Amino acid sequence: MFRNALHMGDGPGRPRVLGGWAVDGGGLLLTITHDLRLARALGGDVLVMRDASVVEAGPVEQVLATPAHAYTQRLLGAEPSRWTFGWMRHGTPPVPTGDPLVAADGIAKSYGSSELFRDLSFRIHADERWALTGPSGVGKTTLGNALLRLTPVDAGTVSHAPATRDGRVQKLYQDPGLSFPRRVPLGAALRDVVRRHRVEEARLRTLLDEVGIPQDMLRRRPGQVSGGELQRIAIVRAMLPRPVLVFADEATSRLDLATQEVTTDLLVRELAQTGCALLLVTHDDELATAVADHRLDLRAPAAAVG
Numbered sequence: 001m002f003r004n005a006l007h008m009g010d011g012p013g014r015p016r017v018l019g020g021w022a023v024d025g026g027g028l029l030l031t032i033t034h035d036l037r038l039a040r041a042l043g044g045d046v047l048v049m050r051d052a053s054v055v056e057a058g059p060v061e062q063v064l065a066t067p068a069h070a071y072t073q074r075l076l077g078a079e080p081s082r083w084t085f086g087w088m089r090h091g092t093p094p095v096p097t098g099d100p101l102v103a104a105d106g107i108a109k110s111y112g113s114s115e116l117f118r119d120l121s122f123r124i125h126a127d128e129r130w131a132l133t134g135p136s137g138v139g140k141t142t143l144g145n146a147l148l149r150l151t152p153v154d155a156g157t158v159s160h161a162p163a164t165r166d167g168r169v170q171k172l173y174q175d176p177g178l179s180f181p182r183r184v185p186l187g188a189a190l191r192d193v194v195r196r197h198r199v200e201e202a203r204l205r206t207l208l209d210e211v212g213i214p215q216d217m218l219r220r221r222p223g224q225v226s227g228g229e230l231q232r233i234a235i236v237r238a239m240l241p242r243p244v245l246v247f248a249d250e251a252t253s254r255l256d257l258a259t260q261e262v263t264t265d266l267l268v269r270e271l272a273q274t275g276c277a278l279l280l281v282t283h284d285d286e287l288a289t290a291v292a293d294h295r296l297d298l299r300a301p302a303a304a305v306g
């Protein structure tokens with residue numbers, strides 16, 4: 001865990017949005033975050049924590065520029081801008097082949113008087129990786145759900161190829177705990193998917209090995225494993241039916257940077273093996289750049305497709 005304690009008044013130009021109200025009266029702002037860029041922007045003092053202990057503390061500029069502890073160095077090395085995975089394409093997307101898996105034509109969505117997007121058209125093909133980016137509340141999840149046909153659109157059409165049928169479009173949630181039954185052991189939840197999709201048992205064992213989850217952990221319930229472990233188990237569950245498209249809705253945003261790096265690597269490696277397409281919702285431009293071939297940025301007044 002990463003904690004940032006700071007006095008907002010201790011230097012010119014500090015971002016004031018987050019805690020200006022707290023410090024204008026001489027107060028203290030304590031921020032708990034995984035986001036090193038936020039910590040840098042806020043300044044002040046930083047405490048780096050692991051296993052309920054502070055492993056390193058000091059002025060944020062010093063600690064994050066010249067970290068002394070191996071764990072702080074590991075966190076800094078895990079920022080997406082520093083990743084060097086074999087599956088990274090560095091802006092060279094695959095040439096689309098075949099019909100699109102998802103085709104959106106002129107889609108629009110509003111809630112009340114709030115228009116989220118309008119006249120959006122694009123295609124998602126096999127093996128492509130799309131990032132939906134933009135600030136909180138701009139409509140990323142709504143657009144992703146519209147593309148999965150979980151949310152109806154007000155205008156336009158969303159078409160799915162036959163290859164997407166029979167559970168071959170899977171969604172990963174920000175909070176995987178919400179997508180597992182609370183009282184059911186994880187093994188029973190996974191075996192249910194194995195049965196329903198007629199997946200061979202060996203595939204379950206292989207996937208669990210690949211994501212580093214020991215079989216005996218599956219005796220536990222969702223509340224008895226860590227967030228990172230549960231997200232890895234959710235990835236296994238999503239990959240079991242051999243999906244053609246995975247929608248990852250902020251699926252790593254609650255994980256620390258090191259766990260985010262491992263989890264994203266696992267996910268994208270699995271997808272790359274089978275040519276499964278990815279639709280990634282994220283606030284994190286660095287993550288989007290590292291993972292995606294195409295970006296749809298909803299923060300622009302007319303959403304930009306790239």
Ligand SMILES: Nc1ncnc2c1ncn2[C@@H]1O[C@H](COP(=O)(O)OP(=O)(O)OP(=O)(O)O)[C@@H](O)[C@H]1O
Nearest residue numbers: 111114116134135136137138139140141142143283
């Ligand atoms: N069912 C709904 N009814 C009314 N308004 C909704 C509904 N679902 C979402 N909204 C609103 O639509 C806007 C977009 O929500 P959405 O969850 O798509 O944004 P987001 O970009 O994914 O946000 P975040 O990054 O915070 O998860 C928000 O203002 C939200 O309050």
